[in-house]
Amino acid sequence: AQKVTQAQTEISVVEKEDVTLDCVYETRDTTYYLFWYKQPPSGELVFLIRRNSFDEQNEISGRYSWNFQKSTSSFNFTITASQVVDSAVYFCALSEGSSGTYKYIFGTGTRLKVLA
Amino acid sequence: ETGVTQTPRHLVMGMTNKKSLKCEQHLGHNAMYWYKQSAKKPLELMFVYSLEERVENNSVPSRFSPECPNSSHLFLHLHTLQPEDSALYLCASSQVTGAFNEQFFGPGTRLTVL
Numbered sequence A: 001a002q003k004v005t006q007a008q009t010e011i012s013v014v015e016k017e018d019v020t021l022d023c024v025y026e027t028r029d030t031t032y033y034l035f036w037y038k039q040p041p042s043g044e045l046v047f048l049i050r051r052n053s054f055d056e057q058n059e060i061s062g063r064y065s066w067n068f069q070k071s072t073s074s075f076n077f078t079i080t081a082s083q084v085v086d087s088a089v090y091f092c093a094l095s096e097g098s099s100g101t102y103k104y105i106f107g108t109g110t111r112l113k114v115l116a
Numbered sequence B: 001e002t003g004v005t006q007t008p009r010h011l012v013m014g015m016t017n018k019k020s021l022k023c024e025q026h027l028g029h030n031a032m033y034w035y036k037q038s039a040k041k042p043l044e045l046m047f048v049y050s051l052e053e054r055v056e057n058n059s060v061p062s063r064f065s066p067e068c069p070n071s072s073h074l075f076l077h078l079h080t081l082q083p084e085d086s087a088l089y090l091c092a093s094s095q096v097t098g099a100f101n102e103q104f105f106g107p108g109t110r111l112t113v114l
Helices: none
Strands: A003-005 A010-014 A019-021 A024-026 A032-039 A046-052 A059-061 A064-069 A074-079 A088-096 A110-115 B004-007 B010-013 B018-025 B031-037 B044-050 B053-057 B064-070 B073-079 B087-094 B109-113
Touching: A003 A088, A010 A019, A019 A110, A024 A074, A032 A074, A046 A059, A046 A064, A046 A074, A074 A088, B004 B087, B010 B018, B018 B031, B018 B087, B031 B073, B044 B064, B044 B073, B053 B064
Parallel strands: A010 A110, B010 B109
Antiparallel strands: A003 A024, A019 A074, A032 A046, A032 A088, A059 A064, A064 A074, A088 A110, B004 B018, B018 B073, B031 B044, B031 B087, B044 B053, B064 B073, B087 B109
16 A cells, blocks of 8 residues: 655754754655655645656755655655754655555645744 | 645634535646645545546545545545544645656645534
8 A cells, every 4th residue: 555654743953053854755666756745834835856666866945955865765855054944844755656546645734944 | 835725724613514625737737636744644635636536545534535626636524523633634736647756835724523
């Protein structure tokens, strides 16, 4: 069965610290997609990144980086030099490539608090 | 500016009321979704529409009734709700349905059922 686990419920860091948000997933599909979304206090989820199961290259976008490791079924997200504006709830999600599926499976989210 | 808008942003209703949530997307997408977000639970997919046809009903109670009159608008009609239905209801859209598509979310409607 498919599942996404974000074991960290809440993390607090001081501004300029680096922080890593963990995501572990379970799936039987060989084709799947992994996503990260940010939910600021305003409520809407903001798309950050998508990875497909055949692309294990790590990705960097400014202060954000993602580490995808199929061997450990993990897709971790690191924020370098965190800022107060990074405070939000971050969700990891899995979407399987089987035909006819429309579902994202979301984790329970990690609340990140960045303190000034 | 978000491409997906939702109204109202906050709603308080009694268990006997009937109300509707509205979602509009300005992105030219063909798929729209309703999600329920409760405290300390993963987001729950409720309904999926593709080209105005419902393609997924994720075992949602009949007191929630979706409507998609066109590809830009999505409604969620509510009647005889229960207090446990209090949650943030999020609307999303994507170019098409499919595992690879990123979804774009609205800000949600915070619903409180008394």
